[in-house]
Amino acid sequence: MSESETLSPALPDAVEAAARRVLQRASDAGLSIATAESCTGGLLASLLTDVEGVSSAFERGFVVYSPEAKCELLHIARTVVDSCGAVSQDVAVAMAEGALAASHAEVAVSITGFAGRGGPDDEPGLVHFGCARAGRPTEHRCAHFGNIGRGPVRVKCLEVALEMLDKAL
Numbered sequence: 001m002s003e004s005e006t007l008s009p010a011l012p013d014a015v016e017a018a019a020r021r022v023l024q025r026a027s028d029a030g031l032s033i034a035t036a037e038s039c040t041g042g043l044l045a046s047l048l049t050d051v052e053g054v055s056s057a058f059e060r061g062f063v064v065y066s067p068e069a070k071c072e073l074l075h076i077a078r079t080v081v082d083s084c085g086a087v088s089q090d091v092a093v094a095m096a097e098g099a100l101a102a103s104h105a106e107v108a109v110s111i112t113g114f115a116g117r118g119g120p121d122d123e124p125g126l127v128h129f130g131c132a133r134a135g136r137p138t139e140h141r142c143a144h145f146g147n148i149g150r151g152p153v154r155v156k157c158l159e160v161a162l163e164m165l166d167k168a169l
Contacts (some may be wrong), residue, residue, distance in 0.1 A: 011047070015155065018162040019047050026057035026107065027169045033165060034105035036074055036095040038086065039114040039127065040157050047158060056123040059105040066094065070112075074098025087113050089128055093138045096130030107133045107168050109161045113143075115153040125153050131164040139164060 026033055035045045035058075045061030064070040067081045076094040084090040095110030113127025125145030132138040143160055145153045 011155065011158070015047070015158050015162065016051075018159070018166065020051050020054065020164045022162050022169065023048060023051050023054035023057045025166065028167060029053045029108040031169065032057055032059035032104065034059050034099040034103040034108040035076075036099035036108060037061065038065055038070070038095075039115040040111050040154050040161075041065065043154055044109070044111065044158055044161050049132050050135040060103050062102070064101055070095060070098075074102060086125060087122070087128060089140050089142065092128035092130035093132075093140055094130075096132035096138055100132045100134065107131070107165060109165050109168075111157050111161055113153070113157070115150040115157075117147070126162070127153065127157055129157075129160055129164055131161075131168050133168045136168075139168070145150075
């Protein structure tokens with residue numbers, strides 16, 4: 001039986017297994033998950049809603065690709081985005097905390113980065129992650145995936161985000 005019906009052909013088995021494990025753990029604990037995604041464009045949310053039988057542990061997802069969306073939907077101060085840059089530790093942490101505050105979820109993960117080449121001063125494959133859970137410090141992780149292409153960077157983002165969620169649960 002396929003773990004995720006829609007994305008299965010494009011994802012490594014380990015990613016699908018991790019998504020199922022995270023959702024099962026959240027479901028067993030009576031917790032729900034929210035996502036705040038930029039460079040993955042909702043790919044994590046899609047995966048979490050695609051795993052049959054436990055997808056109810058996913059509460060909602062925010063696709064916040066532009067700085068305006070990050071500020072409007074996740075209530076991040078524009079000064080934070082402007083001073084740190086949309087791809088930064090501060091913004092990743094604020095995104096996770098904002099997703100937690102703007103949802104009914106108990107755990108939230110955020111992804112913001114450069115999946116492709118970006119601008120002339122952007123590091124291809126640089127991605128910042130945040131993971132927030134009520135009553136705990138928000139975790140941050142930075143990854144340097146390199147110039148491996150948009151698709152491979154997005155898959156690696158799923159791996160890291162799922163690992164962070166698993167740890168938070």
